[in-house]
Amino acid sequence: MPNTDAVNDIVIRPAQPDDKPVVMEFCQHTWKDAEDYIPEVWDKWLADPSGQIFVAVLQERPVAMARAVKLSQQEGWWEGLRVDLQYRRLGLARVLEAHISQYLQQVGVTITRCCVATWNTAAHPFMKQQGYHKIDNYILHRADATDSSTPQISRLGLESFDAARSLVHQSQSNRLFVCRGAKWQALTAQVLRDRLNQGLVWGIEHEKVLQSVFLQSHLESSNEALWVGCIEGREDSLPVMLSGMCHLARQQGYEAVSGFFPKREPILNALQKAGYQLLPEEEFWIYEKSLQQK
Known part of the structure; x- marks a missing residue:
């Protein structure tokens, strides 16, 4: 298990095609009882000019990912947050979210949204800590x-x-x-x-x-x-x-x-x-x- 100081060595960069095998490997362990959808959308996301996948890299290996999308001139969206099982609880989600918010600001977005399943109990306190507020449920x-x-x-x-x-x-x-x-x-x-x-x-x-x-x-x-x-x-x-x-x-x-x-x-x-x-x-x-x- 990496120590908490490892997050200081993390580099956030845009995803590259060569990242796919490593990302697909850690996405196999996203949920215990369900398959992840990331393998189905990775290639489409990578080719979509309205969005950008970011990966967190440690020692030249991707260990987490998330995607930002510009939906309109003012509206952004982020999704697909995934962290390698071995690197969870190190603050990588917080680092990725901050990077995505900065990226969306740079492209002119003034409001960003995301969707979280109710069963994902760890994510809801995280969203509030990052300054999000709940606006609806579906x-x-x-x-x-x-x-x-x-x-x-x-x-x-x-x-x-x-x-x-x-x-x-x-x-x-x-x-x-x-x-x-x-x-x-x-x-x-x-x-x-x-x-x-x-x-x-x-x-x-x-x-x-x-x-x-x-x-x-x-x-x-x-x-x-x-x-x-x-x-x-x-x-x-x-x-x-x-x-x-x-x-x-x-x-x-x-x-x-x-x-x-x-x-x-x-x-x-x-x-x-x-x-x-x-x-x-x-x-x-x-x-x-x-x-x-x-």
Whole structure:
């Protein structure tokens, strides 16, 4: 076991392709009873210009990693914190988080967020110690793709911008959405326009009035599920939309619909009515920290 002075010799640098074998080796021991997703996303992350993987190196060997992503001009995200089992409890997580915050500041980010599973009990005090505060919690749900008899949802265009924006503003949410994978971003007016232009917003209308909207996102690690960015709308319309999403998943060749849903009563009731299954032990807290200079 390395002594605590070893952290003084740590060098933080951008990850390189040659780091992969060593990082994959220590990622095998991230959790005792589950496989790590890092092997599935490493190559994609390394090639993604919006993000940067950093590794902590000791004696020329990577012993920890984390990734920073710039989601918008002001918003950052960090994820994938992993520490070699032999080098835990040396403060490497703190060193990596500080480096990532500095990096995000340098690229113009003023607010950063991350997602932590509730079962990861050691991480929650750490987040508070680093200046983060909890802003919301989400629960992962899934439903199989089906040939549904419910009214088909339709793709919305820019002509629906005002109606869609109104539904979003009427919601009780913090107006974040899952832009990709497990990354939350502010659902601004410009983001909504962009998603409408990309054909990634779906809706249900009744008597020509928009009742609910669904923003489609995508996974980074697989393509098996229609991935949920967010769903907003009238409470009585939400189960219909959720059922329609199962039909849309079948049309688009997905096996299922899956995603993070805010832990709020109307959404949870709608998920139950539409037959979605709560995935066990899959509740996540979203943390946020300001990086603005004081």
